[in-house]
Amino acid sequence: MSGKMQNMFFFFILLGRIAGGSTLSLENLPATGNITENSPANALVYVFSVKLSPSCAEVAEGYPIIINSNPLTDAFQIVPESKLVYRVVTTENPILDYETMPHLFDLQIYVMDTAEATDLQTLTVKIEDVNEPPMIQGNMATQPIMIYILEGSGAGNIYQIEAIDPERKELKYSLTPASDLFIVSNSGTISTTRQSDYEKDQHSYFLNITATDNLGLKTTGTVIVNIININDEAPYFTMKQISYTIPEEQRPGTIVVHITAKDPDDEGFISRLTYSISPPNEYFSINPLTGVIQVAKRIDREASTFQLHPRISLIIHVEDSPRGGQMNETEITIIIEDINDNPPECKQYTFSSKIPETATPGTLLFALRDYCYDNDVEPPNNKFNFTGLSGLGSNIFTLDPVGSGIVVSARDLNFENPANQAMKDEYSLTVVVQDIAWPNYASKNYSRYTTSKIGKVSATDKDLPFAGITYSIVGGGGTFGYTNIFWIDPEKGDMKIIATLDYETTQRYILTVQASDSEKTATVSVTVNVLEVNDEKPVCTPNSYSLAVPVDLAVGTNIEGFSILCHDPDSSPRSFRYFISSGNINNHFTFSPSAGSNSSRLILASRFDYENGLDTTWAYSLRIYITDDNLLSGSDRATVHVETGTVTLSIKVIPNPTTLLPTTEMTKLNTVFDGEARDPVTGKMYEFNSKSGARRWKDTKVLTETKITDPVVHVISSATAKGREEKDGTGTPSKKEAGVDEKAPEMENMAAKPTEG
Incomplete structure (x- = not known):
């Protein structure tokens, strides 16, 4: 017999018992009760009462009850409100869902009194539909979605929103805040509208994606898009001046100008600018790391090369790292200024002339200017005059006009004149040829110095x-x-x-x-x-250098094989001494040998201890003094005098990627990594921050970031960002397409270990 037939049979039996004379009955039933979908537990469905006969004391314990439902459900229960009044309410399970459950339930309510009289009635429960907001599905339902886009990636799809409407209505999508870089389609596809630019655009975007149904109910999810910086920008020069003037005869090493440039890719990307002069110039050199241009060779303004064209044009080349990266060039002009470094010269220094005694005052003897010249190029450095007429006869002859070099008689020369009795027939005069400009050099035979x-x-x-x-x-x-x-x-x-x-x-x-x-x-x-004196300073090569030291380097190791080689024209190779004057914090570094050789190596003298806090700096700037103390000076030397040369070293300590460092700093995308090294365990190259000790592997295809709740990460490159869609129509990039290694380990604290990217 079917279940339905059984119910009917049981129903007739109950009616038979009621017909036997009992007056027990369920009041207000049969009836229909309404309840909205998704109502909470204990929500009221219907209220009914029980009517007892005068001879019956009360309702039997445990009654009334729901003995059956059609269709079957345990979503309803009966609870007493008073002795004879009862409520039909919802239970905790299952949740009433209009879209997934039947809309009508027939509940058979059965009651019995202590005299065993019974009654059975039906309550029909109707489930009412309520409009519900859309539901976001997938990972976005519980956490933000993290997406990384390589700078320079073109327009294309980057993520597909998964959302549904419980009422199966069509949804519309919107994006806030508004952005000119991102849009969302009516189907929930997030796309870029143009090529991204790290230097011009924001570095991170927090996009709120809202799904809205036809009645205006909304649900919002979050997508965080990060732009990854790449080396796509050329460095640019920051100095405004392009023309510089220096006097001739500057000593080699004299600083002319400090060339400065910046790399737009510096933020979040390791960049070391390298400077060069292209093609090289014999008169000037440039420090490849600092951009300082120095005089490399004596420059004589009077040389034929510069007499007519006292300008030197230099093409300054700057390139970022890694090698083969972006570069730029600018042209500067260095004007060589003439100085008064040459005394006047004369083709002839001895002159002889005869003058008759009848000559009148003012008679010309010599025009000396025609015989003299000055090799300096520009006035007033090449201008000179004649002064200091002296010697026997200086009271009889004069320069007229003064300073002209024109020697004339100044008085009557007649021997018969009684006033001239003391005159001689021969006189010797001296004239000084002297510069007009400071420092007033005199001719080769006469000097005011x-x-x-x-x-x-x-x-x-x-x-x-x-x-x-x-x-x-x-x-x-x-x-x-x-x-x-x-x-x-x-x-x-x-x-x-x-x-x-x-x-x-x-x-x-x-x-x-x-x-x-x-x-x-x-x-x-x-x-x-x-006679020789010690007047030359030691000159060492290189005079500046940058080095890197692994944090666990063994004491006594020659750091990067570095050594300096010194020479001094007036000192023995065994007269040099080396000492570090500043920057040697905790005395980690020394030179060996410290004296007695023209070459010395840089040695690690003591180990680093960052774990216990003894060491706190990761970058050292050492200033080294080299003296030629003439230990072997002989008696033939005129004097024993100490001269000092200097060398500057920049040393960065490389953190060990397999050792935990005492730091709580979290690595962010914009951390500047200013050094690189090779992991001795894996052999892979990694980059590090010399101040914080933060590290990451040098391969930048994948970047990760540690958060309290790890977001889902997608990496979009220029090769995968254009028009991708899965066959199921979601448009969600697969891990392989997104460039994510499915076997990659979980993200770790970047301050403890290098992370991928």
């Missing part, structure tokens, strides 16, 4: 009457420019030096000195020996 006496030449003349002897330097032993170095007093024969002597250039001068009277001459050879 303090001079050092080195000896004296003396000659005799037996002819009578004695007319006087004049001394002059007329030749030298092949030493160019000797007349700019030595001077002889034309009357006394005292020899002096008027310029600085350089032992490293010339150790000996052989001069020819001439003594002459009015008719005859005699010559003598004079040898001048230059």
Whole structure:
């Protein structure tokens, strides 16, 4: 017999018992009760009462009850409200859902009193539909979706929203806040509208995606889109000046200009700019790391190269790292300024002239300017005048006009004039040819500067009457420019030096000195020996360098095989000493040998201890002094004097990727990683921050980030961002398409271990 037939049979039996004379009955039934879908537990469905006969004391314990339902359900129960009034309410299970459950339930309610009288009635429960908001499904239902897009990726789909409406109505999607980079379609597909640019766009976007049904009910999910920086921008120069002026004759090493540039890709991307001069220039060098341009070679404005064109154009090349990355160029001009570094010169220094005694005052004797010149290029450095008319006859002759070099008679020369009885028939005059511009160099024979006496030449003349002897330097032993170095007093024969002597250039001068009277001459050879002094500083290569030290490097190791090589023109290779003057915090570094060699290696002297807090800095800047203390100086040296050279080293300590560091810093996408090294365990290259110790593997295809609730991560590259859709129509990129390794380990604290990306 079917279930329905059984129910009917049982129903007739109950009616039979009621018909036996009992007056027990269920009031207000049969009836229909209404309840809205998704109502909570104990929601009221219907209220009914029980009517007892006068002879019956009460309703039997446990009654009334629901003995059957059609269709079957345990969603309803009966609870007493008073002794004879009862309520039909909802239970906790199952939840009434209009879309998944029947809309009508017939509940058979059975009651019995203590006299065993019974009644059975039916309550029909109708489920009423309620409009519900849309539901977001998948990962977005419980957490934000994290998406990474490589800078430069073109327009394309990046994510498909999964949402449904319980009433199976069509949904519409919207995006807030509004963005010119992202849109969402009516089907819930999030897309980029154009190519992303890390340097111009925001680096992160928090997109709220809202699904709305036809009655306006809404549900919102969150998508976080991060733009990943790549090396796609060329560096640019930041200095505004392109023309610089320097005086000639600057010492090698003199700083001319500091070239500065920036890389737009610096933020969140390791970038080290390298500078060069292309093509190389013999007169200037540039520090490849700092961009400082220095004089590399003596520049003589009077040289033929610069006389007409005193400008040097340099093409400055800057390139970011890694090698083969982005580059830029600019042209600067360095103007060589003339200085007054040459004294006037004369083609002839001795002149002879006769003048009749009848000559009137103002009669011309010599026009000296026609015989003199100045090698300096520009005025007033190449301008000079004539001063200091002296000697026998200086009261009879004069320069007119003053400074012109034109020698004329100044008075009557007639011997018969009684006023001229003291006049002689021969006079010797001296005129100084001197620069107008500071420092007022004088001609080769006369100088206004303090001079050092080195000896004296003396000659005799037996002819009578004695007319006087004049001394002059007329030749030298092949030493160019000797007349700019030595001077002889034309009357006394005292020899002096008027310029600085350089032992490293010339150790000996052989001069020819001439003594002459009015008719005859005699010559003598004079040898001048230059004594050596310690006036040269040690020069070491390289004079600046950047190094990296693994944190667990063994004590006594030569760091990166680095050594410096020094030379000094006036010191023995065994006279050098090396010491670190500053920056050697906790004395981790030393040089070996510390003295007695022209080469020394950089050695790790003590281990690093960051775990216990002994060491806190990850970058060291060492300043090294090198002295030529002349340990082997001999008695032939004129003086023992210490000169000092300097070397600057930048050292970064590389954290060990397999060792936990005492840091709580979390690595963010915009952390600047300013160094790189190789993991000794895996052999893979990784990048590190020298201040925080944060690290990441150098491969930047996948980036991860640790959060309290790890979001779902998608990485969109330019190769996968255009128009992808799964066959099921969701458009959700697969892990393989998104560039995510399905076997990649769970994300870890980046401050403890390198993370992928």
